[in-house]
Amino acid sequence: MPGLSRATVARLPRYLRLLEDIDAERETVSSGDLAGAAGVNAANVRRDLSALGFQGTRGVGYSVAPLRDRIRRELGIDSRRRVAIVGAGNLGTALARYTGLGKRGFDVVAIYDVDPARIGERIGELTVLDLERITADCAAGNFEMAILAVPAGAAQPVADLLSSAGISSILNFAPQRVSVPDGVAVRHVDLSVELQILSYYG
Amino acid sequence: MPGLSRATVARLPRYLRLLEDIDAERETVSSGDLAGAAGVNAANVRRDLSALGFQGTRGVGYSVAPLRDRIRRELGIDSRRRVAIVGAGNLGTALARYTGLGKRGFDVVAIYDVDPARIGERIGELTVLDLERITADCAAGNFEMAILAVPAGAAQPVADLLSSAGISSILNFAPQRVSVPDGVAVRHVDLSVELQILSYYG
DNA sequence: TAGATTGTTAATCGATTAACAATC
DNA sequence: TAGATTGTTAATCGATTAACAATC
Numbered sequence: 001m002p003g004l005s006r007a008t009v010a011r012l013p014r015y016l017r018l019l020e021d022i023d024a025e026r027e028t029v030s031s032g033d034l035a036g037a038a039g040v041n042a043a044n045v046r047r048d049l050s051a052l053g054f055q056g057t058r059g060v061g062y063s064v065a066p067l068r069d070r071i072r073r074e075l076g077i078d079s080r081r082r083v084a085i086v087g088a089g090n091l092g093t094a095l096a097r098y099t100g101l102g103k104r105g106f107d108v109v110a111i112y113d114v115d116p117a118r119i120g121e122r123i124g125e126l127t128v129l130d131l132e133r134i135t136a137d138c139a140a141g142n143f144e145m146a147i148l149a150v151p152a153g154a155a156q157p158v159a160d161l162l163s164s165a166g167i168s169s170i171l172n173f174a175p176q177r178v179s180v181p182d183g184v185a186v187r188h189v190d191l192s193v194e195l196q197i198l199s200y201y202g
Numbered sequence: 203m204p205g206l207s208r209a210t211v212a213r214l215p216r217y218l219r220l221l222e223d224i225d226a227e228r229e230t231v232s233s234g235d236l237a238g239a240a241g242v243n244a245a246n247v248r249r250d251l252s253a254l255g256f257q258g259t260r261g262v263g264y265s266v267a268p269l270r271d272r273i274r275r276e277l278g279i280d281s282r283r284r285v286a287i288v289g290a291g292n293l294g295t296a297l298a299r300y301t302g303l304g305k306r307g308f309d310v311v312a313i314y315d316v317d318p319a320r321i322g323e324r325i326g327e328l329t330v331l332d333l334e335r336i337t338a339d340c341a342a343g344n345f346e347m348a349i350l351a352v353p354a355g356a357a358q359p360v361a362d363l364l365s366s367a368g369i370s371s372i373l374n375f376a377p378q379r380v381s382v383p384d385g386v387a388v389r390h391v392d393l394s395v396e397l398q399i400l401s402y403y404g
Numbered sequence: 405t406a407g408a409t410t411g412t413t414a415a416t417c418g419a420t421t422a423a424c425a426a427t428c
Numbered sequence: 429t430a431g432a433t434t435g436t437t438a439a440t441c442g443a444t445t446a447a448c449a450a451t452c
Contacts, residue, residue: 006419013399014379030434031433041422043421043422043435044421047421055435056433056434058427059428059432059434060433061432061434076402077401081397081401090300091297091300098293101397104397106394145397169397171397175219187396190215193215194391195283195373196215199278200211201211202347208442209442232409243446245446248409249444258409258410259452260409260450260451261407261452262408262409262410263410264410
């Protein structure tokens with residue numbers, strides 16, 4: 001049903017960023033403009049937009065506003081997504097304070113930790129909640145996505161809790177891959193893995 | 203000269219993690235063990251290790267210690283890499299306090315900011331330095347890699363400074379892609395892009 | 405020998421890109 | 429008409445995987 005390839009989906013947010021930042025007076029963009037911003041080939045852009053069923057005009061380009069709306073709709077950004085952060089350590093706290101997510105359609109609605117010394121602490125507009133509550137809160141439909149900012153050993157147990165409570169997606173920053181049942185989407189971002197890859201090419 | 207495919211390099215750190223965490227008494231691992239830990243196919247593992255020129259023993263598996271050392275050497279982890287963090291906001295501060303990097307061969311040696319109110323502030327063992335100094339410090343060989351944790355608008359200018367000062371690699375957390383000259387390696391990690399991709403599949 | 409596991413081939417897959425006719 | 433740019437084809441590329449002979 002998705003229809004769009006993984007690689008195409010990964011590029012849509014980049015196109016969207018250009019379309020949102022572009023001069024309000026610009027009415028059209030070419031595949032070359034989009035390619036430049038996203039760091040890809042212009043033919044690739046045309047193919048992506050074609051897969052989206054979005055048509056441009058030969059000799060002219062693509063209409064900015066309709067394309068922007070089409071990508072937003074495809075990514076589901078017209079309806080906001082609610083995100084919980086798990087782990088109120090350095091990284092979790094930093095993510096909770098980051099205001100850039102709100103502009104992109106994501107609302108951070110809760111942050112959880114196991115440390116009694118942290119529970120109840122205020123971080124921006126949020127109060128750190130007891131991790132014990134997370135299953136109930138997730139099952140109650142308070143959020144659809146979670147960001148894991150926990151130590152390696154806690155990643156899989158927390159992912160299990162969330163999966164059984166019906167979470168849709170997990171973004172995992174813990175230095176440990178987690179496995180989840182079918183139907184739950186996961187992405188891993190591992191800082192030292194990223195640096196090691198860079199280090200190899202540097 | 204690299205010889206290893208990008209995809210293979212990206213998997214090596216995952217294999218390494220298993221090899222470092224494994225029971226000290228285990229002398230061998232099979233491609234199936236490594237595949238399970240890394241979330242890939244066993245044939246893929248064998249192909250990767252073969253590309254590395256590392257041989258196993260049929261019917262037995264791969265020797266843990268030599269394989270671990272071989273991967274470390276390939277990734278250049280036997281020599282430590284020095285990393286500077288640019289931007290002492292929420293994220294930059296969290297990264298500076300993160301102790302996981304040291305265990306993986308990366309030393310955070312400096313953190314920079316432009317805000318006079320932050321310059322001189324202590325973060326763990328580091329003192330926030332004036333961004334003005336970064337070109338000189340980089341050119342002096344104080345570090346080889348940089349992590350950008352700056353606002354979107356600052357990413358490209360900072361990347362330009364670092365490139366001209368001879369940086370090897372940049373890990374960019376700013377919500378804005380940067381372009382750099384040949385010879386500088388860059389990776390982008392964009393939190394809201396990651397969430398948008400997840401959101402599509404969730 | 406019997407069971408396990410490697411190393412490699414061949415098939416397949418998914419994605420990228422050059423090129424160019426179509427057409428604004 | 430002349431210039432620009434799309435939409436799509438065909439070629440290519442890089443990576444994955446099943447399968448199995450080799451061999452411990």
